[in-house]
Every structure is written in structure tokens, then in C-alpha cells.
Amino acid sequence: MAPSLFKSICLLVMTEYCYNEFFINFNFLHVDCLKALISKGLGYGIILGSIFVKVPQILKILNAKSAEGISLTGTSLEVFAILSNVAYSFVNRYPFSAYGDGFFLLLQTALVGFFVLLYGGKTQEALLYFATVLGFLGVLCSGFVPMTILWTLQASIIPVIVTAKTIQAWTNYTNGNTGQLSVVTFTLLFFGSLARIFTSIQETGDIIIIATYSVGSFVNFIVLSQILYYWNVPTKIKGKKKLLEKKTK
Known part of the structure; x- marks a missing residue:
């Protein structure tokens, strides 16, 4: 997968800041970004289920x-x-x-x-x-x-x-x-x-x-x-x- 396409997909469920924290700084334990990512994932999961x-x-x-x-x-x-x-x-x-x-x-x-x-x-x-x-x-x-x-x-x-x-x-x-x-x-x-x-x-x-x-x-x-x-x-x-x-x- 092309890096630009991967980033575009990631930005659907996270902010630019969190993308940088996860995939540039490799800070996968950033609490606020983890909460936001879980929330987005749950949100879209609920929409799909609804x-x-x-x-x-x-x-x-x-x-x-x-x-x-x-x-x-x-x-x-x-x-x-x-x-x-x-x-x-x-x-x-x-x-x-x-x-x-x-x-x-x-x-x-x-x-x-x-x-x-x-x-x-x-x-x-x-x-x-x-x-x-x-x-x-x-x-x-x-x-x-x-x-x-x-x-x-x-x-x-x-x-x-x-x-x-x-x-x-x-x-x-x-x-x-x-x-x-x-x-x-x-x-x-x-x-x-x-x-x-x-x-x-x-x-x-x-x-x-x-x-x-x-x-x-x-x-x-x-x-x-x-x-x-x-x-x-x-x-x-x-x-x-x-x-x-x-x-x-």
C-alpha cells in the first residue's frame, strides 16, 4: 500500500497529530490519541451496526x-x-x-x-x-x-x-x-x-x-x-x- 494512501485511510479515524504520534514518532501508547482512535472506531462500528x-x-x-x-x-x-x-x-x-x-x-x-x-x-x-x-x-x-x-x-x-x-x-x-x-x-x-x-x-x-x-x-x-x-x-x-x-x- 502506498504511504499516501495509507495516511489518507488513517486520517479517516484520527487527526494529523495522532498520525504523526503513531507512525512518525512511533508513540503507540499516546493516551489521548488512543482514546480518540477507540472512540472513532466504536463510532463507525456503531453506525455500521445501526x-x-x-x-x-x-x-x-x-x-x-x-x-x-x-x-x-x-x-x-x-x-x-x-x-x-x-x-x-x-x-x-x-x-x-x-x-x-x-x-x-x-x-x-x-x-x-x-x-x-x-x-x-x-x-x-x-x-x-x-x-x-x-x-x-x-x-x-x-x-x-x-x-x-x-x-x-x-x-x-x-x-x-x-x-x-x-x-x-x-x-x-x-x-x-x-x-x-x-x-x-x-x-x-x-x-x-x-x-x-x-x-x-x-x-x-x-x-x-x-x-x-x-x-x-x-x-x-x-x-x-x-x-x-x-x-x-x-x-x-x-x-x-x-x-x-x-x-x-
């Missing part, structure tokens, strides 16, 4: 042709939270590695909301829902919205996330199962939020964003715990129904 985070959830809905157990209110609040974070980070010109996963998560979460409405027999509302999310994304990222409003939206994410996941957790509890919620999706969301705490500290230093991911990790853990707890509940219920049917015959 492309598939909710695919298991979407496929589970499509295979079942049902969005049973998924709260549209909770999903919509999650859309609002992700949308606000992406717009705030984009307009602040934070590195894409610090928030890029939000863009892919936004599209996938909006699709989940779309399918909740679609399988609920509301096709027009489903199309309008997805189009509205894209419209708001364009407006908030346009640069015409004052930063004070974007900051307020970002600051409001914490109570929104708590409310959204609380609604979903309550839905799970009252149903006695987690319906079509995907354990793979929530596992990735939980660990992704944990990793984002570190990358946010390193790349933005924004206390609001750091707090947001901290709270997100906690509430994602709660829903993930419910999925694991209720893992075999639907199967057991189906089994009981079959036994009752046999007895009545």
Missing part, C-alpha cells in the same frame, strides 16, 4: 404480519427522540461518527411505526406517518431552525425516552408478554447506547447528549430484561389453549 439494529424487529413483524405488543405511542416518542438528537448533532457539526447511527435508527424506527399502523388497517395513516418523519428531518436539519429550539428538543429527549420506554414496559406488563419485540434489536440498542456514552464524552463533550445515552442505556435494559423474562410466555399460553381445546372436544 444499519441492521431494527432489521430483526422489522422482519419479525413482517413474518408475523402483526405488530402486536408494540406501542405506537412509545415508538413515536422514540422517533421524536432520535430525530431531535440527529438534528441537534448535525447542525452543531459534530463528527458523523458521533451520531450517524441515529439516522439509520430513525428510518428503521419510523418503519416500525409505519407497520404498526399498516397492520392495524390504517394504510393511509401509515404512509402519512413515514412521510411526516422525513419532512421533519429535512426541516430540522435545514439550518433555518434556531439553535435554541434544537437545544430545547435535545434537552427534552431524556423525559421522552423515559416515557416511551415506560409505556412499552407497561404494555409488556399488562399483556403478560412482549409480543413481536425482538431480543436481538434490544440487545443491540442496549450495548449501542452504552458505547455511545464513551464516544459522546470523547467526540462532543456535550453533557446533554452524554446524559441522554446514559438514560437510554438504563431504559433499554429494562425492556430487554422483560423480553428475556417473558421469553416463553406466548408458547405457554398457546399450549394451554390447545389443552383446553382438547378437553372440550
Whole structure:
């Protein structure tokens, strides 16, 4: 590999200063540069993973042709939270590695909301829902919205996330199962939020964003715990129904 090409690739995940420290001065134990490199690597890894985070959830809905157990209110609040974070980070010109996963998560979460409405027999509302999310994304990222409003939206994410996941957790509890919620999706969301705490500290230093991911990790853990707890509940219920049917015959 040509030295110039190698350097160009390295500069995608590190600064010129860190490149010189690593490959000119051979100081591979430079603490700040190591932290920055790990953060960048994690950030891009999270972005790559985010492309598939909710695919298991979407496929589970499509295979079942049902969005049973998924709260549209909770999903919509999650859309609002992700949308606000992406717009705030984009307009602040934070590195894409610090928030890029939000863009892919936004599209996938909006699709989940779309399918909740679609399988609920509301096709027009489903199309309008997805189009509205894209419209708001364009407006908030346009640069015409004052930063004070974007900051307020970002600051409001914490109570929104708590409310959204609380609604979903309550839905799970009252149903006695987690319906079509995907354990793979929530596992990735939980660990992704944990990793984002570190990358946010390193790349933005924004206390609001750091707090947001901290709270997100906690509430994602709660829903993930419910999925694991209720893992075999639907199967057991189906089994009981079959036994009752046999007895009545």
C-alpha cells in the first residue's frame, strides 16, 4: 500500500497529530490519541451496526404480519427522540461518527411505526406517518431552525425516552408478554447506547447528549430484561389453549 494512501485511510479515524504520534514518532501508547482512535472506531462500528439494529424487529413483524405488543405511542416518542438528537448533532457539526447511527435508527424506527399502523388497517395513516418523519428531518436539519429550539428538543429527549420506554414496559406488563419485540434489536440498542456514552464524552463533550445515552442505556435494559423474562410466555399460553381445546372436544 502506498504511504499516501495509507495516511489518507488513517486520517479517516484520527487527526494529523495522532498520525504523526503513531507512525512518525512511533508513540503507540499516546493516551489521548488512543482514546480518540477507540472512540472513532466504536463510532463507525456503531453506525455500521445501526444499519441492521431494527432489521430483526422489522422482519419479525413482517413474518408475523402483526405488530402486536408494540406501542405506537412509545415508538413515536422514540422517533421524536432520535430525530431531535440527529438534528441537534448535525447542525452543531459534530463528527458523523458521533451520531450517524441515529439516522439509520430513525428510518428503521419510523418503519416500525409505519407497520404498526399498516397492520392495524390504517394504510393511509401509515404512509402519512413515514412521510411526516422525513419532512421533519429535512426541516430540522435545514439550518433555518434556531439553535435554541434544537437545544430545547435535545434537552427534552431524556423525559421522552423515559416515557416511551415506560409505556412499552407497561404494555409488556399488562399483556403478560412482549409480543413481536425482538431480543436481538434490544440487545443491540442496549450495548449501542452504552458505547455511545464513551464516544459522546470523547467526540462532543456535550453533557446533554452524554446524559441522554446514559438514560437510554438504563431504559433499554429494562425492556430487554422483560423480553428475556417473558421469553416463553406466548408458547405457554398457546399450549394451554390447545389443552383446553382438547378437553372440550
